[in-house]
Amino acid sequence: MIDQDTDVPKAGALDEEAERELEGVPEHLREGGANGADAEPQDDALASLRGDLDAARQEVLYARAETQNVRRRMEKDVQDARNYAATGFARDVLSVSDNLARALDSLPADLREDERLKGFVAGIEATQRELEKVFAQNGITRIAAKGLPLDPNQHQAMLEIPTGDAEPGTIVQEMQAGYMIKDRLLRPAMVGVAKKPE
Template sequence: MTNTENDTRADDALTPENVAAEADATTPTAGENDELAKLAEQLAALQQDLLYARAETQNVRRRGEKEVADAHAYAATKFARDILSVADNLGRALAALSAEQRADEGIKPLVTGLEATERELLSVFERNGITRIAAIGLPLDPNQHQAMLEIPSDQTPGTIVQEMQAGYMMKDRLLRPAMVAVAKAG
């Protein structure tokens, strides 16, 4: 191409008619506007779906982490429930001994051994976050106590007056409710 041809082409490109023609060619028509609007809606919907998917993924991850933490914290729950009957039987054995039997020199080493075993068992419970539920003298709490019977009493109705079986918690979870008798109006 020669310089003259280049000048002619440059002059053609800058004429107002050529500029208007190019503007008309790039201006979207009504059909193209509809298509652009649809694409914009689809893009917005996809962005919203992406946000929901990210939030759901984060919730699933958090839930999984919580389940793993709970599994570690409460892994021994079944074992703890099973061992509670051993603690109950040991307590019953000690409660069944009279003062005379405890004073008997032949049985005294057995009593001392039973008491030491009970102390050790309670120490193990404490180290593992297992605590006994307080009951006597407190109002009935259905989340921690199971009322087995009502006894006429001068105490406020609904107050626990007798504990038939101790209840236990493991950290913040109920292992076993305390089985109790509550006062009823005389």
């Protein structure tokens, strides 16, 4: 005979409790669990999600790399703009420097000593020195030429001069000074190059 006082849950109560426990579990997992026929679709779905996650990670890495490249390129462009903004202006001012140098070179030595012209000559020389100082402050430097081998990156050969005093290919005459602005060519030096006498 069964004791009726023992707490045996009724069939309906058991179903309610089991339902509460399975409340958050998806329907396809409630029956049969992860074993059997349902395991394969779950593995496929998990593999697909992992593949999607890996692809998303790769895309994020590529996007980051591209962003860094764009930022570096922009920083370089900004730096170049700062360094070389005055290139056009500097090129125009070089002709002023050339004319000052020509004016000084054209003065004969006896006129330089003339008391009436001493102040005038001193003024032109001071102007030329000031111009060279401004060039130096802005990274504009004169290209060395005479006595050096011809460098096509900095010198432009205008003529060949037959001579036995210098090795062929050596610069023996400078017709116009060349200049660099920082590490870029502003204007090539126009030069005469030695060649073997015939």
